[in-house]
Each structure stands twice: as structure tokens, then as C-alpha cells.
Amino acid sequence: DIQMTQSPSSLSASVGDRVTITCRASQSISSYLNWYQQKPGKAPKLLIYAASSLQSGVPSRFSGSGSGTDFTLTISSLQPEDFATYYCQQSYSTPQITFGQGTRLEIK
Amino acid sequence: QLQLQESGPGLVKPSETLSLTCTVSGGSISSSSYYWGWIRQPPGKGLEWIGSIYYSGSTYYNPSLKSRVTISVDTSKNQFSLKLSSVTAADTAVYYCARPYPLRLHGSYYYYMDVWGKGTTVTVSS
Numbered sequence: 707d708i709q710m711t712q713s714p715s716s717l718s719a720s721v722g723d724r725v726t727i728t729c730r731a732s733q734s735i736s737s738y739l740n741w742y743q744q745k746p747g748k749a750p751k752l753l754i755y756a757a758s759s760l761q762s763g764v765p766s767r768f769s770g771s772g773s774g775t776d777f778t779l780t781i782s783s784l785q786p787e788d789f790a791t792y793y794c795q796q797s798y799s800t801p802q803i804t805f806g807q808g809t810r811l812e813i814k
Numbered sequence: 815q816l817q818l819q820e821s822g823p824g825l826v827k828p829s830e831t832l833s834l835t836c837t838v839s840g841g842s843i844s845s846s847s848y849y850w851g852w853i854r855q856p857p858g859k860g861l862e863w864i865g866s867i868y869y870s871g872s873t874y875y876n877p878s879l880k881s882r883v884t885i886s887v888d889t890s891k892n893q894f895s896l897k898l899s900s901v902t903a904a905d906t907a908v909y910y911c912a913r914p915y916p917l918r919l920h921g922s923y924y925y926y927m928d929v930w931g932k933g934t935t936v937t938v939s940s
Contacts, residue, residue: 707877740926749910749930750861755917756924793861800914800925801849801866801874808860 708732708796712806718814723784727809729777729794738798741770741779744808745790753792754779789813816841818911818931826905826938832898836911836931843892844869849914849925852885852896854907855933862907866914867894901938908933 709732719725729739737757742750752761754770757777767782781788794806822834836850843850851866865875867885875883884897898905910933914925 738924742927744861749912749933750927751930752926752928755926756919761926761928795861795927797914797925800923801851801868802876803851803863803914803925805861805863 708799708804710794710796710804710806712794712809714809716810718812719784720814721784721786725781725784727779727792729806731775731796734774735796735798737773738796739777740795740797742793743790750793816929818929820909820911820931820934822934824935824937826901826936827940828902828938829900832901832905832936834896834909835893838892843887843894844889847916850894851912851914853910853912856907903938906938908935
């Protein structure tokens with residue numbers, strides 16, 4: 707199984723901050739990496755697919771990068787609506803996918 | 815626009831079988847190249863993939879749940895279903911159905927879950 711490890715597990719930041727979340731795969735997954743945002747009581751929402759492609763309708767302040775085993779999600783300037791939990795997910799071994807444990811982004 | 819909706823009992827007794835259905839609207843569950851999946855989230859915890867079914871009927875399960883999981887599809891009703899047997903309190907979670915979309919890119923298929931159901935809460939308790 708491919709294990710996904712996110713860091714940090716939680717993060718406090720202020721509106722306007724630049725934030726980076728990292729995700730590491732236990733083996734190379736090329737660019738088969740997606741990022742989701744989840745708010746309390748809601749289903750996850752796709753932000754980034756194929757490591758760096760922005761899903762339609764997602765603000766351009768979100769960006770993704772990386773390939774192989776190391777990936778990052780960057781929010782260039784935090785907005786109030788961005789405080790949520792973020793998950794990475796590998797699709798290299800689709801249909802057997804795995805998620806990272808999540809990063810909770812809180813208001814400082 | 816494709817929509818997914820989970821349904822099923824919100825309360826299941828320990829040792830019994832959890833049964834959920836995901837109804838697909840706005841598209842056909844028989845569309846080629848599509849998987850349909852189940853994901854769960856225990857209270858306060860992260861997302862766990864349970865299993866998926868291909869449009870052809872092939873099934874794939876999380877190894878940690880494989881002995882207890884069955885996913886099936888009913889094309890006549892445009893639904894797919896989840897059965898999880900011998901449940902315990904550890905199976906208490908929000909259960910989501912989702913559709914991994916197959917994007918053809920650089921000669922390969924990249925899958926990402928672009929459509930999710932709203933989720934249904936299942937509590938295992940006597």
C-alpha cells in the first residue's frame with residue numbers, strides 16, 4: 707500500500723499569510739496526486755488534480771507542485787473562507803487510493 | 815450535472831451489517847471508464863477509502879476492510895451499494911459515495927474525485 711504523510715497536522719495562520727502544506731508518498735507516484743479542502747459537516751472539495759492542475763472554479767491563490775514523492779499545496783494569501791482541513795490523495799494505484807491524514811488550518 | 819446521494823439506516827447494531835445505497839442522477843452509472851467509490855470518515859478523523867466498483871462490475875476493496883465489504887451496482891436503478899458486515903463501534907462514521915473522474919493527460923489516466931455525495935452518518939450502537 708502507498709502511504710501518504712502530510713505535514714504539519716495542524717497550522718495556525720492569519721488572513722493574508724502565505725501557507726504551505728506538504729505531502730509525502732511512501733513511494734514514487736509521479737504526478738498522481740490530488741488535493742481536497744473539507745469544511746466541517748461538508749464533503750471534501752477538489753482543489754488540485756494531477757499535482758498542479760487547478761480545478762475549475764477554484765481561486766488562483768491555490769497552487770500545487772511536486773512529483774515523485776514530495777508535494778506541496780500553497781495558498782498565496784489566506785482568505786477567511788480558506789480555514790478548513792486539507793487532504794492529499796494519491797491516485798497512482800487507482801482504484802486503490804489513499805489519503806493523507808489531513809492538515810487542519812486554523813485562524814491565529 | 816452529475817449528483818450522488820447516499821441513503822440508508824443511520825443506526826446499526828453491533829455485529830450486524832451496514833447497508834448503504836448511492837443513487838446517481840444526471841448521468842449513467844454504466845458509463846465506460848468510470849469507477850464509483852465509497853469513502854468514510856470517523857468522527858474527528860481523516861478520510862478512509864473503503865472500496866470501488868468499475869462500470870464493468872469489477873470490485874476493489876481496502877485490504878483492511880476486504881473481508882467485511884461488498885460493493886455492488888444496480889444499473890437498472892442507477893445505484894451502487896455498500897455492505898459492511900460484522901460492524902463495531904469503530905465503523906461509526908460519515909459515509910460518502912464519490913465518482914473518480916478519469917482525465918486523459920499525457921497518455922495516462924489521472925483520476926480525481928470531482929463529485930461527492932453529501933455524506934450520511936452511520937452510528938453503530940446497541
